[in-house]
Amino acid sequence: MNSKNRNNHIILCVKDLKKYFPIRRGFLQKISGWVKAVDGVSFEIERGKTMGLVGESGCGKTTVARLILKLLALDQGKIIYQGLDISGFSEKEMRPHRKEIQIVFQDPFGSLNPRMTVGQSVEEGLRILGIKSHTMRKARLEKLMEMVGMSPDSTDRYPHEFSGGQRQRIGIARALSVEPSFIICDEPISALDVSIQAQIINLLKDLQDQLGLSYLFISHDLNVVGYLCNTIAVMYMGQVMEYASAEEIFDNPHHPYTQSLLAAIPDSGPGKKLEPTLLKEDAFDSSAALQGCKYRSMCSIEAPRCRKEQVLFEKIGEGHFARCWKAMKK
Amino acid sequence: MNLNETTVTKDFHLEEPLAPKQTRLEEFWLLFGQNRLAIMGLLIFILFFCCAIAGLFLTSGSKPIFDPSLIRLEEKLRPPFSKPNLDLLEPNQVPTLNFYLMGTDDLGRDVFARMLQGAWVSLTVGFVAVGISVLIGIFMGGIAGYFGQHYIKIDHILWTLFLVSGTGLVLLDVTLSGAALLLLCLAYIVYVVLTRHRSRKKAHSSWRAMLHTNAVSVDTLIMRIVDIMLCFPSFFLILTVVAILPASIYNIMIVIGLTSWMGTTRFVRAEFLSLREQDFVAAAKALGIGNFRIIFRHMMPNAVAPVLVSATIGIASAILTEAGLSFLGFGVPPPNATWGNILSGGKNFIFDAPWLTFIPGITILIVVLSFNLFGEGLRDALNPKLRERH
Numbered sequence: 001m002n003s004k005n006r007n008n009h010i011i012l013c014v015k016d017l018k019k020y021f022p023i024r025r026g027f028l029q030k031i032s033g034w035v036k037a038v039d040g041v042s043f044e045i046e047r048g049k050t051m052g053l054v055g056e057s058g059c060g061k062t063t064v065a066r067l068i069l070k071l072l073a074l075d076q077g078k079i080i081y082q083g084l085d086i087s088g089f090s091e092k093e094m095r096p097h098r099k100e101i102q103i104v105f106q107d108p109f110g111s112l113n114p115r116m117t118v119g120q121s122v123e124e125g126l127r128i129l130g131i132k133s134h135t136m137r138k139a140r141l142e143k144l145m146e147m148v149g150m151s152p153d154s155t156d157r158y159p160h161e162f163s164g165g166q167r168q169r170i171g172i173a174r175a176l177s178v179e180p181s182f183i184i185c186d187e188p189i190s191a192l193d194v195s196i197q198a199q200i201i202n203l204l205k206d207l208q209d210q211l212g213l214s215y216l217f218i219s220h221d222l223n224v225v226g227y228l229c230n231t232i233a234v235m236y237m238g239q240v241m242e243y244a245s246a247e248e249i250f251d252n253p254h255h256p257y258t259q260s261l262l263a264a265i266p267d268s269g270p271g272k273k274l275e276p277t278l279l280k281e282d283a284f285d286s287s288a289a290l291q292g293c294k295y296r297s298m299c300s301i302e303a304p305r306c307r308k309e310q311v312l313f314e315k316i317g318e319g320h321f322a323r324c325w326k327a328m329k330k
Numbered sequence: 331m332n333l334n335e336t337t338v339t340k341d342f343h344l345e346e347p348l349a350p351k352q353t354r355l356e357e358f359w360l361l362f363g364q365n366r367l368a369i370m371g372l373l374i375f376i377l378f379f380c381c382a383i384a385g386l387f388l389t390s391g392s393k394p395i396f397d398p399s400l401i402r403l404e405e406k407l408r409p410p411f412s413k414p415n416l417d418l419l420e421p422n423q424v425p426t427l428n429f430y431l432m433g434t435d436d437l438g439r440d441v442f443a444r445m446l447q448g449a450w451v452s453l454t455v456g457f458v459a460v461g462i463s464v465l466i467g468i469f470m471g472g473i474a475g476y477f478g479q480h481y482i483k484i485d486h487i488l489w490t491l492f493l494v495s496g497t498g499l500v501l502l503d504v505t506l507s508g509a510a511l512l513l514l515c516l517a518y519i520v521y522v523v524l525t526r527h528r529s530r531k532k533a534h535s536s537w538r539a540m541l542h543t544n545a546v547s548v549d550t551l552i553m554r555i556v557d558i559m560l561c562f563p564s565f566f567l568i569l570t571v572v573a574i575l576p577a578s579i580y581n582i583m584i585v586i587g588l589t590s591w592m593g594t595t596r597f598v599r600a601e602f603l604s605l606r607e608q609d610f611v612a613a614a615k616a617l618g619i620g621n622f623r624i625i626f627r628h629m630m631p632n633a634v635a636p637v638l639v640s641a642t643i644g645i646a647s648a649i650l651t652e653a654g655l656s657f658l659g660f661g662v663p664p665p666n667a668t669w670g671n672i673l674s675g676g677k678n679f680i681f682d683a684p685w686l687t688f689i690p691g692i693t694i695l696i697v698v699l700s701f702n703l704f705g706e707g708l709r710d711a712l713n714p715k716l717r718e719r720h
Contacts, residue, residue: 069616098618111609115631121610124627125617171613178617 008083010044011182011214012068012101017041017077019063037063039238039294041077042313045182045231050208050215052225052246054261055235061218062106064235065184068216069103070094081182099128099178106187108167112159118170119155125177140177147210148173148203165196172203176211184216189224201228222265226250231319234258237294240313244320254322256299293324301326361711368707374700382453385446395426398447398667402438407683409433410441433685435675441689444667448690451668452697455583455652456645462587464641467594470552472625474595475602478549485522485541489515553599556592564589568651572660579662582655586648593640601633635712642705646698653694669694 018041020034038060045051053061066072068079070089079087086097105111112121119141126137142152148169159167168188175183185204189197201224207213219225225232226246233243234257242255253259293299293306305325313323362368388395404418410433414425425440432441492515499508568585575581605611606629614628655661656670664671669690676686 066612069612071612071615095618095620098616101616103613103616105609105613107609111613113610113614113628113632116628124614124619128618174613174617 009046010080011047011082012045012216013078013080014044014064014068015042015078015080017064017067017079018075019060019067019072020075036238038067038074040313041233041235041238041240043231043233043240043243045214045216047181047214048208048212049230050217050228052229052232053216053218053235054220054222054225054232056220059235060238061235062186063238065103065186065216065218068184069101070098099125100180101182101184102175102178102180103184103186104168104171104175104188106191108164108171108191109159111171112167112174114159117156117158118162121159122155122170122174122177125174129178144173144177147176147207149199163196164192165199168192168196168200169203172200172207176207181212182214182216184218186218187220188217190219190221197224204228222261234261239294239323240321241295241324242320242322243313244317244322248317248320252320254316254320255295255324256301256326257295260298260300295324358711362707365707365710367703368710371700371703371705371707374696375704378449378697378700379453381446382449385448386450389443389447389450394443396440396443396446398439398443399665400439400443402434404438405430405434406436406438407434407679407686408438409683410685410689432689433683435672435683435686436679439667441672441686444672445669445689445693447667448669448672451579451662451666452649452652452694455579455586456649458583459586459590459648459652460641460644462584463591463644464594464637466587466591468598468630468637470556470591471595471598472602472630474549474552475599476606476621476625476629478547478552478599478603480548481544482546482548482551483542484545485518487545488541489518492518549599552595556595559589559592562589565651565654568655569658569660572655577660577663579666582652582661586651590644590648593644594637597636597640598633601636602629605629605632636709639705639709639712642708643702646701646705649694649701650698653690 017038018036019038020036022031023033023035024030025032041060041064043051043053053064055061063072067074070079070086070091074087077087078085081097081100084097086094089097112118122141122144123137126140131137131140141155145152145155150166150169150173154162154166159170162170171188188204189200192200204215204217205228208215215228217225217229226249229246231243231245232249234241234249234255236257242249242253242258244252249258250262253262292308293302293311296302296306299306303325311323311325313321316322389398400423402414402419402423405414408414408430410431411429412433413429416424427442430440430442432445435441435444492511496508496511496515499505499511502508567589568582571585572582575585611624611628614624619628652661652668653670653673656668657674659671659674661670662668672690673687673694676683676690680687
């Protein structure tokens with residue numbers, strides 16, 4: 001595949017994304033340190049495909065989502081959306097492009113305005129789309145509600161009258177209202193019952209088939225990510241540790257962190273079982289973040305080299321990247 | 331297989347029952363109705379409102395039905411419910427009800443008519459003053475909460491200072507230096523506008539870089555102004571201002587309004603700070619909705635509950651402040667009656683004619699109390715934590 005064709009194929013490309021939050025202390029609020037929430041994240045998402053972003057709580061997954069949406073200003077790196085570098089855009093320059101990228105939130109209770117009816121919330125997007133006539137908006141609204149499996153007469157109700165799953169559907173309808181081509185799903189199912197999780201996942205899959213959407217699916221549930229995603233990026237402390245196609249991650253994981261995550265899946269079927277000794281227990285050491293490999297304090301195969309040198313994110317196979325010395329040697 | 335699954339989910343979902351429809355207003359009334367004191371406050375408030383409106387129509391015009399300024403020196407200090415002495419009065423001096431419902435004062439004026447007129451004054455002072463303070467409070471609080479993290483640069487402060495002092499000097503007839511300052515300010519703005527495109531790319535010279543350093547965040551500035559305003563004992567501030575300005579009811583409304591916006595600002599800022607981090611605001615931003623629509627359509631409706639409560643209680647305190655000012659003789663000028671100056675006129679006759687003190691005093695007490703009770707009831711009904719109990 002030549003490079004131009006390939007670029008057309010890529011809907012979103014993130015290069016070396018960084019976001020550090022200052023820690024302020026004392027009376028004068030002097031900056032005493034930095035939280036490296038996102039510390040060099042790179043990945044690509046193909047048009048019409050789904051990328052999974054997995055990692056433990058607090059590893060910077062949601063920050064990545066907010067950076068891509070430009071809800072947070074990034075410190076370094078590039079966000080290229082459909083060949084357009086949006087990383088330097090001001091709020092004003094960004095506004096016409098906003099509707100291209102949408103988000104579905106984790107918390108179905110906080111993501112809808114409690115003082116607006118569901119119809120009003122979804123209609124805000126239709127206004128942005130420039131549909132002036134009231135009847136046309138109404139028709140479109142009913143269509144959207146039907147698409148996400150809600151009855152059209154629920155539009156004049158308030159969010160508190162719905163269950164979590166229903167609200168998540170409404171959140172999806174709102175995201176779809178501006179006809180985006182890329183949707184970030186920020187742990188859309190982790191606050192839901194297991195039975196409803198399946199409904200929402202199927203809904204997302206159907207919508208992808210119908211509308212050709214691309215997803216960035218953030219989760220910490222590897223089973224779901226494996227089912228839904230084409231490629232997977234594994235994050236740890238603000239860095240992508242391993243990035244490959246879903247099959248590669250599940251069948252041929254190289255990074256020790258990925259291996260331990262896979263080993264932690266409760267029931268991954270016979271024959272797939274990995275040794276559960278991959279993680280050093282209670283060994284988390286935050287000073288490990290300062291120098292060398294960030295994962296080394298938890299790592300079972302730590303070497304002296306990991307302590308001294310910055311590990312690079314390098315290619316170890318076709319479409320397979322990892323951030324580990326050992327993985328490269330394999 | 332996949333198709334089958336979809337239809338199953340959808341069918342299943344459509345059958346999922348919805349909770350019975352109950353709007354927030356219905357929920358609010360349900361909770362509010364359980365609070366008897368608040369209902370009483372609301373009823374007295376409505377009664378007071380009707381009286382004040384009626385008072386305006388009954389006591390104004392060239393031939394009012396109840397004339398609050400008609401002097402009958404023969405009939406002074408008559409107790410409530412007393413009959414007028416028809417032999418001494420001319421036909422146009424006979425009170426409308428044929429008796430003095432609330433007695434007469436030391437000039438023989440009908441206290442009932444004066445109370446009616448005073449009700450309108452109290453109502454307008456309360457509502458206009460609180461209206462001003464709420465408007466300022468929402469504006470300042472909204473800016474501090476939403477744009478609080480933006481920084482004000484040193485040059486912004488400088489040219490605002492020039493603008494204000496220039497305008498001030500011109501108004502004080504020091505035209506020359508005032509105009510010079512205004513021109514300087516104008517020249518600077520023109521300079522900034524002209525060099526705006528270049529300055530984004532090129533490095534600034536050192537003095538311009540210094541002018542462009544961040545001085546103070548918007549949030550800090552507004553909240554410190556609030557702190558400073560709260561340091562003044564506001565009643566004495568009002569007294570000073572009223573002593574300088576010509577006595578009129580409008581000046582009093584404006585002054586009370588301008589000295590009582592700080593509480594609302596704090597409420598609105600606090601609400602905005604927490605709302606700004608909510609997902610639905612992030613979603614609105616991601617949709618590309620403009621800042622002002624986000625502030626007024628998405629955030630404000632979620633922030634009005636505490637403002638409504640503080641406004642209700644604020645009306646009570648504005649009425650009280652106005653009565654206090656009138657009592658001290660700084661209030662509404664004499665021909666107009668207010669509850670405060672009826673009270674003040676009556677204090678000389680407290681043993682001979684106690685009704686002159688008690689009638690306005692108790693009325694003020696009841697109205698202020700009812701507003702406070704109503705406000706507390708509103709707070710309880712609008713507080714989501716209390717709602718969860720039901």
